[in-house]
Amino acid sequence: MSDREPEPVVAVMLVDDHEIWRGGVKSMLRRTEFTVVAEASSGTEALEAARASLPRLALVDIRMAGGDGLDALHALRKEFPDMAVVMLTTYDNPTFMARAIAGGASGYLLKGVDRSELLASLRQVMRGEMLISSRDLLRSIRASGRDAPAMADLATPLSEREAEVVRLLADGLSNREIAAMLFVAESTVKTHVEHIVAKLGVSDRIQAAVWAVRSGLAD
Numbered sequence: 155m156s157d158r159e160p161e162p163v164v165a166v167m168l169v170d171d172h173e174i175w176r177g178g179v180k181s182m183l184r185r186t187e188f189t190v191v192a193e194a195s196s197g198t199e200a201l202e203a204a205r206a207s208l209p210r211l212a213l214v215d216i217r218m219a220g221g222d223g224l225d226a227l228h229a230l231r232k233e234f235p236d237m238a239v240v241m242l243t244t245y246d247n248p249t250f251m252a253r254a255i256a257g258g259a260s261g262y263l264l265k266g267v268d269r270s271e272l273l274a275s276l277r278q279v280m281r282g283e284m285l286i287s288s289r290d291l292l293r294s295i296r297a298s299g300r301d302a303p304a305m306a307d308l309a310t311p312l313s314e315r316e317a318e319v320v321r322l323l324a325d326g327l328s329n330r331e332i333a334a335m336l337f338v339a340e341s342t343v344k345t346h347v348e349h350i351v352a353k354l355g356v357s358d359r360i361q362a363a364v365w366a367v368r369s370g371l372a373d
Contacts, residue, residue: 162187163187163189164187164188164189164210164211164276164280165189165191165192165207165208165209165210165211166183166188166189166190166191166192166209166210166211166212166213167190167191167192167193167194167200167203167204167207167209167211167212167213168180168190168192168193168194168212168213169193169194169195169196169197169199169200169212169213169214169215169218169223169226170195170213170214170215170218170242171195171196171215171218171219171220172215173195175215175265176193179213179242179272182269182272182273183273186273188211188273188276191207191209192204192206192207192209195218195219195220196218196219196220196221196226197218197220197221197222197223197225197226197229198220198221199220200212200214200226200229200230201226201229201230201233204230204233204234204237205233208234209237210236210237210238210280211237211238211239211240211276211279211280212230212237212238212239212240213240213242214226214227214230214239214240214241214242215241215242215243216241216243216245216250216254217243217244217245223241223243224241224250224253224254224257227239227241227254227257227258227259228257228258231257231258231357235357238260238279238280239258239259239260240259240260240261240262240263240275240276240279240285241254241259241261241262241263242263242264242265242267243262243263243264243265244264244265244266246264250262251286255286255360255361255364256364258357258358258361259360260279260285260358260360261275261278261279261284261285261286262285262286263275263285278328281328281329282329282344282358282359283328283329283359284323284326284328284359284360284363286326286360308353308354309353310353311353312350312353315336315346316346316349316350316353317371318336319332319336319343319346319347319350320350320362320363320365320366320371320372321366321371321372322335322336323347323350323359323362323363323366324363324366324367324371324372325372326363329343329344329347347359347362350362
């Protein structure tokens, strides 16, 4: 008998207009800590389902017969700011990716992902880590073509260590990897990230990484 504590259950909502696809994802998540508590075939249905089931995580397609998944992303994040939303789509499109990141998505996955990669990605999201590579982050930022306020324009400037941490965020590193590079505790990095997000006025670490690149702080 194992002494290992069971993973906490994560309530999941699937938003896609293809029932067969939703069934496939449910099968992939079976016997894991991820439990599908709601399904929707459009953005409007997604809001209603989220209000009824209060999921912690939503997997949302981009193109749906009942409305744009990116619009659904904005609506879900506005009403449920603590809900993690991952776009799961067939479109490997930097413009869609840029819009998803700007809208507060926790990640962007392609539907060809296998079960082990899907589970690893969702666990990464639930740990509060970035689910986008530095390469894809740069692609999306270039596609959006917008600048961000410079460090000197911030109401409360970042400290030298915070600037170092946000540069590493832009490289796509996790808290654990940043802690190892800086020889500090992972909890210390988490605190730095929280301070960075607050000072920048952004929603999460992905938005902070986007700011770092747009402002010129990171390459």
